[in-house]
Amino acid sequence: MRAAVLLLAxxxxxxxxAPPPDTLAQRVQPCTACHGxxxxxxxxxxxxxxxxxxxxxxxxxxxxxxxGRRRYGPxxxxxxHLSDDYLREIAGxxxxxxxxYPLPAPVSDPAATLQHGERLVLQGDAARKLxxxxxxxxxxxxxxxxxxxxxLGLPRDYLKGQIGAWTNGQRRAxxxxxxxxxxxxxxxxxVSAVAAWLASRPVPVPSKAAASLPEPLPLDCGSVxx
Amino acid sequence: MLRxxxxxxxxxxxxxxxxxxxLNVRGEAPIAADAAPADGTPQQIERGEYLxxxxxxxxxxxxxxxxxxxxxxxxxxxxxTVYAGNLTPDVETGLGRWSAExxxxxxxxxxxxxxxLLYPAFPYPDTTRVTREDSDALxxxxxxxxxxxxxxxxxxxxxxxxxxxxxxxxxxxxxxxGAFEPEASQSADWNRGAYxxxxxxxxxxxxxxxxxxxxxxxxxxxxxGGLIPMRNWYAPALSAPDQAGVADWPLDDIVALLRTxxxxxxxxxxxxxxVVYRSLQHLRxxxxxxxxxxxxxxxxxxxxxxxxxxxxxxxRELGAKRYEKHCAECHGAQGEGVKSSAGxxxxxxxxxxxxxxxxxxxxxVRVIVHGGFLPATAGNPRPFGMPPFGLALDDDExxxxxxxxxxxxxxxxxxxxxxxxxxxxxxxxx
Numbered sequence: 001m002r003a004a005v006l007l008l009a010x011x012x013x014x015x016x017x018a019p020p021p022d023t024l025a026q027r028v029q030p031c032t033a034c035h036g037x038x039x040x041x042x043x044x045x046x047x048x049x050x051x052x053x054x055x056x057x058x059x060x061x062x063x064x065x066x067x068g069r070r071r072y073g074p075x076x077x078x079x080x081h082l083s084d085d086y087l088r089e090i091a092g093x094x095x096x097x098x099x100x101y102p103l104p105a106p107v108s109d110p111a112a113t114l115q116h117g118e119r120l121v122l123q124g125d126a127a128r129k130l131x132x133x134x135x136x137x138x139x140x141x142x143x144x145x146x147x148x149x150x151x152l153g154l155p156r157d158y159l160k161g162q163i164g165a166w167t168n169g170q171r172r173a174x175x176x177x178x179x180x181x182x183x184x185x186x187x188x189x190x191v192s193a194v195a196a197w198l199a200s201r202p203v204p205v206p207s208k209a210a211a212s213l214p215e216p217l218p219l220d221c222g223s224v225x226x
Numbered sequence: 227m228l229r230x231x232x233x234x235x236x237x238x239x240x241x242x243x244x245x246x247x248x249l250n251v252r253g254e255a256p257i258a259a260d261a262a263p264a265d266g267t268p269q270q271i272e273r274g275e276y277l278x279x280x281x282x283x284x285x286x287x288x289x290x291x292x293x294x295x296x297x298x299x300x301x302x303x304x305x306x307t308v309y310a311g312n313l314t315p316d317v318e319t320g321l322g323r324w325s326a327e328x329x330x331x332x333x334x335x336x337x338x339x340x341x342x343l344l345y346p347a348f349p350y351p352d353t354t355r356v357t358r359e360d361s362d363a364l365x366x367x368x369x370x371x372x373x374x375x376x377x378x379x380x381x382x383x384x385x386x387x388x389x390x391x392x393x394x395x396x397x398x399x400x401x402x403x404g405a406f407e408p409e410a411s412q413s414a415d416w417n418r419g420a421y422x423x424x425x426x427x428x429x430x431x432x433x434x435x436x437x438x439x440x441x442x443x444x445x446x447x448x449x450x451g452g453l454i455p456m457r458n459w460y461a462p463a464l465s466a467p468d469q470a471g472v473a474d475w476p477l478d479d480i481v482a483l484l485r486t487x488x489x490x491x492x493x494x495x496x497x498x499x500x501v502v503y504r505s506l507q508h509l510r511x512x513x514x515x516x517x518x519x520x521x522x523x524x525x526x527x528x529x530x531x532x533x534x535x536x537x538x539x540x541x542r543e544l545g546a547k548r549y550e551k552h553c554a555e556c557h558g559a560q561g562e563g564v565k566s567s568a569g570x571x572x573x574x575x576x577x578x579x580x581x582x583x584x585x586x587x588x589x590x591v592r593v594i595v596h597g598g599f600l601p602a603t604a605g606n607p608r609p610f611g612m613p614p615f616g617l618a619l620d621d622d623e624x625x626x627x628x629x630x631x632x633x634x635x636x637x638x639x640x641x642x643x644x645x646x647x648x649x650x651x652x653x654x655x656x
Contacts, residue, residue, distance in 0.1 A: 020556055020573065022566045026610070029556075030597045033613035067291030073655035074596065074614060076290075081487075081503040081601035086608055 024093050030078050031090070039094045048158045054209045055088075055095035056146035060173065060223050062087040069172040070165075101153045101203035109196045117197030120190060121151075130185055131218040133194070136178075141201070143209035147224045150209060156199035163191045174222030181219065249398040250343065254335050261325035263315075266366020274367025277360055280513070281353070281426035282505035286310040296320075296374040301347045302456040303440060306383030308347035316373040321365075329365040330358055335403050343393045345381065346401070351446045352428035355406040355421070400441035412523075419520025422513060423449075427505075432461035432497065433470075450527050453588060458652035459496045460588040462580070465524040469584055472521050480518035481511065486605030488570055492580070495598050495612075496589065503601035537629040537641035545630025548623050552615060561635050572610050577635035587628060587642045591650040594624050614654070621647040 020026050031050070032039055039051035050058060063084070065075040079087065107114070119125075121141070124132035134141060136148055143150035151159070165171035166183035173179060186194070217224065266274070278284065287310045289298045297312035297320075312320040321329065321339075328339050336350035337343060344350060356364075386392040406425060408417045423429045424446065434442035435452020442448065451463030451470070462469035472480050475491050483489035487502040494502045506514065536542075550559070556573040557563055563575030576582050581589050599611035615624070621644040628642035 019564045022572065024608070026572075027608060028611070030599060030611035030613045033597065033615070034617065068289065069291060073653050077596060077654035078599060078611070078614075081499045082599060082609075083602040083607065086602045089608070 024089065028090055028093060031094070034074070039097060046155055046157055046161070048154050049101075050094045051097040051099050052207060053095060053149050054143050054146050055092045056225070057143070057149045057223075058091035058095055059088050060147065062091060064171075064173065069174075071170050098206075098208070100205075101207060104153075104200055104202055107156075107196055107200040109193075109200075113193045114197050114200065116189070117193035117195070120194050121197060128185055130182065133198075135215070135218050136213070136221070138210040138213065140204050140210065141198070142204065142207055144213055145209045145211055148209070150203075150207070151198050152201050153203040153207070154199065156195045159195035159198055160191055163195070176220045176222050178217075178219045178221035246394050246398040250394050253403050254331070254337070257325070257327050257331065261327040263323060263325055263369070265369055266362065270363045270366035271370045272367075273360075274363035274365070274370075276509075277364050277426060278367055279505055279508040280422060281364075281428070282501060283313070283364075285500065285504050286348075287313050293372075293374045293376070295368065295371055296376040298376060298379055300379070300382075303347055304455055305387040305440065306381065308345045308381050308383070309379035310348070311378050312374065312376050313368050314371045314374040314376075315369045316375050319375050319377045320373060321368060322373065324365075326362050326365045329368075330361040333361050333364075336397065336401060343390055343397060345383075345393065346396070346440065349428035349431045349446075351401055351442060352425060352430060354401075354404045355425040357406065360426070396439060396441070400439070400445075402445060404445065413519065415516045415519040416523060418513065418516035419518070422517055423520055427517070429464070433464050435461075449524060453586065454497060457497065457656045458588060458650050459592060459656070460584065460586055461497070462584055462589075463527055464521055465527040467526055468580060470580070471524070471526060472518070473524070473526060475522065477515060477518050477522065480521060481514045482605070484514050484517060485509075485511070486603045487601040487609065488606050490571070493571065493574060493600050495593060495600060499598070499601040502603060507601070507603040507605070534632065534638050534640040536638075537633050541626050541641065542630050542633060544623065545626035545628070546634075548619065548627050549630055552619070553627065556612075561631070570606070573612075576631055578637075582628075582631045583637050583639040585640065586650070587632070587639075587646060588650040590628050590631070591624065591642065591647050592652065594619070594627060595647075595651040596654045616651060621651070624651075 034047045035050045036047070039049060061070065062079050062082075064070040065072065066079045066082070066087075070076075082090075120130065121133040124130045124135065133151060136144070137151050138144045138148070141151045162171060163183050163186065166177075166180050167186070169180075183191075284294055286299055286301060287295050287297050289296075292298060293314075295313040297310045299310045300307040301310065314320040315322045317323055324339050331337050332339075332344060332348075333350060333353040333356050335354070336346065336348070381388065406421045409420070412420075428446075430442045430446040430449060432454050433449045433451060434444075434446055435448070435450060436442055436455060440455065443450075449464040451461055451466065453460050464470050464472070467473065470492075472491075475489075479489045479491045483492060483494060484502065484506045486507065487494040487499060509517075537545075553576075557576050558573075561576035561579075563571055563577075564573045566572045581593070584590070593612060595614060595616035597612040597614035600606060600609035602609050619627070624647045625642045625644045628647070631637065632639035632641065
């Protein structure tokens with residue numbers, strides 16, 4: 001009898017746990033399953049962090065998945081029946097999160113590789129018409145509001161995967177697709193070096209995207225509002 | 227003797243070919259010599275736009291991110307890929323040279339402008355019931371669209387399915403041109419609903435199931451459920467009380483499900499979320515009530531509930547543990563679900579949930595593996611979603627959760643094996 005009462009009390013205790021709140025954070029649980037709690041990126045080394053990225057950038061990516069400019073089955077499946085308004089709201093939710101970044105994982109690449117990557121990121125290569133990454137993604141590489149993403153705090157495999165996808169047309173952006181042009185001018189060695197160096201850099205504090213760029217964009221980008 | 231046998235074989239073959247040919251043109255009037263493209267009236271265009279939504283034409287006839295109705299989307303079938311055509315009025319690559327008669331012939335007889343037989347991935351076994359008046363309105367609407375020059379992609383079908391002869395045999399076996407015959411004993415709502423469900427709505431294309439040659443049974447009149455070819459989703463029987471039958475639902479709940487994707491009794495996920503998002507949410511409430519009236523009155527088909535053997539106790543215990551860890555927070559410790567302040571389901575109850583107990587368990591497996599959002603409709607603009615668990619849980623754990631659910635809170639359905647999970651999980655893009 002006492003056991004039965006105890007069991008009842010336990011069951012009642014279980015049922016009385018607070019129900020999930022009626023919030024946007026609760027609604028976007030399908031996103032955080034892969035992108036990590038609060039969109040901080042998961043430990044699997046592939047799914048990128050989405051927390052704190054510029055809102056318009058995130059919105060563009062969600063729409064790009066829905067409209068075939070990006071092709072990752074699980075993302076396409078999740079956004080396929082979501083409206084522009086809702087995707088904008090979801091993008092805004094993750095963009096507004098300010099969470100500390102973990103330190104980058106140590107890299108073991110040869111110094112020459114890292115130097116090559118650093119040079120391309122900071123200076124580009126004028127002879128090959130390659131603008132520096134910082135010319136668009138901000139001097140601190142934390143992105144530029146509202147549409148250009150930061151490049152730090154991302155898994156190296158993800159960075160390589162994205163540049164590769166741009167090279168072979170699996171990832172596209174609104175035309176004119178400036179990143180596609182740049183990606184096609186990069187050699188596989190360039191891509192490895194850039195990804196290695198970027199992944200080795202700590203994210204500065206504060207990690208917010210810059211408000212604007214000091215100079216105009218070095219080339220035309222369809223996803224950046226004028 | 228040998229010659230007589232040969233002669234007999236030849237005669238029989240000729241007779242068979244003649245029969246197939248006759249069955250393929252039966253009831254088909256030749257296109258009038260003076261049939262020419264013509265624009266419709268504004269009323270026809272407006273009506274046609276609505277009917278195109280009811281038929282969900284754009285979903286197949288537009289590529290992801292492509293120009294509306296310019297075609298090019300591949301429909302994967304067990305026989306190869308069929309590419310939807312360009313329906314814009316471009317003269318070279320679209321319907322620019324088609325007359326309203328040609329368009330009617332395609333919808334009604336499944337024959338293209340040049341006389342070639344069309345593949346039934348285009349649901350003409352259903353659209354054959356569309357009236358000439360509605361066909362003309364659709365034609366008028368499509369003609370009013372901006373012309374897009376985009377050549378059709380040739381189908382990529384395996385032999386012999388890529389031949390017109392094979393298609394002619396298929397049609398002789400499975401296709402009869404039809405017409406919607408109203409039933410005088412039924413209400414006007416029922417008849418309107420039947421017309422939409424069995425015609426433009428082509429519900430039977432998924433909910434009718436398909437035989438090994440890809441034909442829907444009973445000429446598309448059955449709604450007894452089936453696995454959707456190549457997609458690993460099960461389209462439940464609309465007539466079965468233990469699947470998606472709605473005989474005991476209030477009419478308003480059926481309308482709510484079709485219009486918003488959520489209802490007090492169930493919600494739309496997977497391919498049905500797509501249908502709600504792109505088609506049903508745009509229909510007039512009177513048409514949705516008509517569809518609901520028709521569905522509610524479908525004669526009930528067989529039930530398989532409660533015939534399962536209990537799962538292995540160790541499997542069930544593992545399932546109970548994983549359920550508590552991953553599922554109970556949203557679906558409740560007793561599978562009771564959670565309602566929002568507005569009174570709609572944030573997370574549906576799993577106790578008494580037909581998707582949980584349905585056979586085959588394809589949808590249960592897919593929902594656990596891939597999760598998913600309900601459609602964002604005007605009536606439910608910020609839907610909740612289920613996280614995908616395919617990365618966090620392996621096939622054994624998913625089978626255990628599914629088996630636990632299928633033997634809890636009054637349910638007694640067959641356990642789900644890890645092999646079932648492997649068979650149905652597929653990829654999210656299916």
